[in-house]
Amino acid sequence: MSWTDERIDRLKELWSKGMTASQIADELGGVSRNAVIGKAHRLGLQSRPSPVKANEAAQPKAKPVPAAASAAEIAPADAPRKDPAPKPAPPPQQQPAAPAAAQPQPAPAQPQQPRIVSVGPGGFLRQGPGDQQAPIPPAPPRRLVPAKPSPEVADKTSLLDLNEKICKWPLGHPGEPDFHFCGAPANPGFPYCVEHCGVAYQAQLPRRDRRPPPPLPFGGPRIR
Template sequence: MSWTDERVELLKKLWNQGLSASQIAAELAGGITRNAVIGKVHRLGLSGRAKAPAPQQARPRKAPTRAPSHPMSHTHSAPVVRGNLAVAPKAMPMAAPIMELAPTPMTDVVIPMSERVTIMELRESMCRWPHGDPTSEDFRFCGAKSPTGTPYCNFHSQVAYQPSMDRRRAAARAGGMR
């Protein structure tokens, strides 16, 4: 296979007409492959070319097919969506299970309003336990003294960090299981 002047001129002409590299290779024949055409186009610096004429009428798109539902599948599952343009289904909020905390001597602790602080007043040694709705102006943090290296005061640490056995017991009581 060699690139004769006639073949190069035909390549340029076909490339500028908008033919694909595969189509050009078929026209040139004589052992010239699609990759050989692409390589020669790059070596010749042929980059800008006419677009291939668009078909008169666009092909109708196929209707998306749904995957058959398995009889054992959940009836409330989201439809199967594939492709890089797929949009994730919106998450539906679910009510969190209410768990009763084991009564402790510290459950009666009330944080005085004078100790509660805004985000601007919050310092490293203060408890970061949130109080109220973050979108309201009354939103504050606990602000009580917290031990060095911990984000919460002693009371809120007990609420935040419960031993796993206590959580299981509380969940069992709330769910009626044992």
């Protein structure tokens, strides 16, 4: 449903009369209460206080009568006032006598139950749920004794002695007992000394000085 000019004028007229949104929706027909409220809000119509709060504010609240008010304050002014009779003093309260101190009675002796110990394999006694095992003393610290090198490599450079300043050229086979490394001062910028650098790095001959490779055996590979 679209809001025509006639329906908008009718909405403004009913809103100014103080009708509720539900009554306006019933009067216009085809709209809901929320649609009427939203259209009135967009038109900038003056908002009205809630009828529930207005009814509550219109009803005067009755003042509570204090419980300690005397009969003279509630009685009319023409009635003769009577002085209240004095109240008798309350009798003194007697304190209850203190009970005699209760003497603690000895607890009855419980019969000692037999202890059941389970024997495990090997003849050792298993620990029960109520038993407490004595703390186990800590083991003494072990002293790490370095292993003595074999006499074949006692004065030679081993794998643990390698660093950036010595030659790492291996001498011998790793499976042999006298396998070790060169250990000479390394050539700066290279992992080996000057002597072993000459073996590891060889200059490549010019192309004109290279020899052709030897022929393959049996005339070379067969071409199918």
